Structures are given as structure tokens and as C-alpha cells.
Amino acid sequence: MINKHKYLLAAVAMAASLGAQAEEYQVEIVARNLEHPWSLAFLPDGRMLVTERAGRLRVIEADGSLREEPVAGVPEVFVQSQAGLFEVALDPEYASNGRLFLSYACGTEAANNTCLASAQLQDNRLVEVDEIFRAQPAKRGGAHYGGRLAFLPDNTLVLGLGDAFIHREEAQNPANHLGSTIRINRDGTVPGNNPFVDSPDAAPELYTLGNRNVQGMVYDTANQRLISHEHGAKGGDEINLLEPGNNYGWPKITYGVDYSGAVISPHTEAEGLEQPILHWTPSIAPAGMTLYDGDMFPEWKGSFLVSALAAKQVRRVVLDGTEEVAQEPLFMELNERMRDVRTAPDGSIYLLTDDPEGKVLRIYRD
């Protein structure tokens, strides 16, 4: 029996900012009491995997019940402040190789960074766990890890990273991984056509640099492009078109100021530095993203859905090429910090709420 709790039965009518159309949907609680759920993946057999930032990987069975025992064999995770277990993503060839990827903070308070591991799920245990990437250098504190990843058509993967907050200038240093995105093969080796692979002074994994804290990444198959978003400081959250070798400017240029109110840079643009497709000032704190391609909500098809922490909503973004056409806040009536948003195989939308007693919510239409 499906153990799903009806959360809000009444259809929610929203006056869309895009026009007169009204959206109707229902909300179910799929799982609750998850400690800062961070990422969700749909298994082919109907089960789901969900990470908890506290370091646990959980299974939601096909009948909707949350398996009590966490998945065993998860790599050792450094948990503190923003640090913990982040993304879970299935290998593009999961059906044949059964492998998945986990990103997480690794190390100690004094020396840590973002790690990426590959593993196989057998029953309720990870086996053949292999750390395939560890961002360098190790830094102190528990801030800004990035953690989202996406696969390119050649099945290489791009992982978003962070600047550790205290090393923002290092985002401009191609010799390390701070404040960048990296591209690697699924076994952790470096593709021969990476943009900096022939540069002796650059980290060969580097894909882009000048990024602050990348927590949204989607490959847009229809338009053959990689779209990401990253947290700004106080203002300056960005959606970017990620292209190999590009420098996105942080902290040389930014539309935000520091949390203290101090100027980070007097410049918002400069030659050789990429401009975002759009920026959010004040910040919404974007933390996850899906490109909606389902049929359940045809009016949202082709939109980027961005989960937002500070703004407590999902922001629907419509792009025409690299031009912003429209934006619309969704699900604000839930009043939840949204960590992640996913499109389910049936076209419904799953939301992860950022809370010590976080929930997995399903947005659907009968």
C-alpha cells in the first residue's frame, strides 16, 4: 500500500506572472524526518535514493516508504555547517553497470574539500566504493563546496565546486580546484580534450573557473548546452552558460556585496570575464535545478526550475537562447527552504526541503 501522506489536497490555483493561465497541482509528503535532505535520484525500479547532509544515504521504496536503515558503505563524510553528504546521481549507463556517484565533504575541520566517489548499490549497501576525485587544496572550515554534477553527452561528468568562502581569490587560480567546475571521466581520469589539459600551470580537471559556489547544474539536451547556477554573496546569484575554459569572473566581478556589507569588487563586468545569463540581486540562494521535460505540467515544459533556500520557493525561469524571457515563483505557499528540485519519470516534481526535519515532497496533478 502506498504510504503517502496527503499534505495539501486542495488544488492550488496560482495567478501566474506569465499571463492569465492558472496552475493546479497537489502536494504530497513522500518522506519526512530527513536531516537536511540534499539530493534525490530515481532508480529504474521505482525506488529513490535521497541523501541527508548529515552523511546518510536513504532508500525510498517503490511503495513510497522510507527504509529505516540508511545505506551502508557510504564513504566517511566530514559533517559541519554546510559540509556533509551532497549529490547522488546515477551513472548514465546505470542500467548496465549499476554504478552511482556521491559527492561529499571529505577530510577534517582543518583540512577538507569536496570529494566524489563512484559505487555500486547492492541491496542496502554500497560496494566497490571508489573515490575518483578530491578537490585540491584542502582548506579549513565548513563552507562552499558546490557539489552538484551533470553528465555531458560523451558521458564525462562536470562537478561544480566552491571557493571555501575564505579563499575567494583562489577562484581565479587555475592551478587549483577552488571556485571552479571540473570535468572528469567516470573513472576519475582526465579527458584529453579538457580546456586546460595542455597548460602546465593549470589543474587538468578544470572545466571553468571564477565560480563561487555552484549548486545547480543541468545539461540541456535540446539546446546542447550546460547550464549552471551559483550562490552569490549578498546578491549576485547567477545562472551561467558553462562553456569549457571560460572564466565567470568571481571575485573580480560580481553583482553582490559581502555578507558584512563590504564591497567585494567595484566591477560588475570586465573584458575576458563571462556575464551571467541572469543574476538575482537580492539573493534567492539557488541550491538545485531541473530542466522540466515532463508531460504532467505542459505549461512548464522547457523551463528551468530552481530550488531556492532564502527565497523559500522554486523559481521557474524561461530562457530563449541565452536571454531571460520570464521568471515565476512557485510553491511559495509551502514556506519551505528548498534544497533540491527534480523531475520524476512520471512528470511530477519532487522537492527537498532544507530543514533538520526535512521532507521529500511530490508535486503532481491528477
Add this chain to the structure above:
Amino acid sequence: MSLISVLRVILFFVLAVVVAVVLATLVQTQFNLYELQKLGVEILPADRIDSNLKDLVNFTPLMAIIVLATFICALPVAEGVARILKPWRLVVYFLAGAVGLWVAFQAVNWYAPPPVFIAANRELPGTLSMMAAVGVGSALFGRLVRPRTRRGLRVLG
């Protein structure tokens, strides 16, 4: 203590806070711009003036809270020590403000999610410079409220 004396101390306290906040704010701006210059970013005089002015508007509220908390704790201690080490009054006040600010920074960094909340404090030169700026404000207060020196013939007995 008369009302006039109390108002005088309050006025000097406010003046010392303003001096400390403004100096510390301007100091941290220069360190942040210097970090950009090290990355090759051109900072024109107009950029510097603009950044200074923006920080004087947007950064000073936080700095004022930190300095107020620092002075409320540190200045009474400084006055007590200065009465013992009379010739070192200004030094005592300067150190009280500077060290008090350092303690305040530790408290802010402990409480705030980022490891270091104020960017200029990530390196020792920035931290020491801001401590000195607040020390100047503290020393100014010590100078303004110093006990009056008695002049003239003092008759013993």
C-alpha cells in the same frame, strides 16, 4: 559625578566609536581592493572612492555593533588598568581597544557560518590593521577622559 560630566563622557564615547568605526571601515576597504589588485584588477581612483563611500554606508552598521560591544567591555578594563599604569594610559587604552576587537572578531567568526566573516580578517596584516584602527579610537577616548592633572603648589599635610 555631575550630569555635565556624564554627558561629556557619553559624547567622547560616541566620538571614539565613530572614529574607530570609520577608520576600521576604510582600512578593510583598502585590503579588499588590494586583494583584487593582486589578481590584476585595475582599481582607478574613482573606483576606490566609490568603494570607500559604499563601505562607509553599508559596512559601518556591522562595524559599529562590533566596536560598541568591544568598547563597552574593554574601556572599563582599560580605565582600571590605566589608573595603575598611569604613564602608559594611552598605550593601555590602545591595546584594550585592539585586543578587544580581536576577541570580538573571534566571537563573530564562532557565531557566523563562514569561517571568517570579514574578508579583511582572513590574513594577519588586515586583522592587525583593523585592530590598530579601533585601538586609535579607544586611545582617543582614554585621552579625552583622562583625569585632570593638578597644577600649582601642593601643600602637604
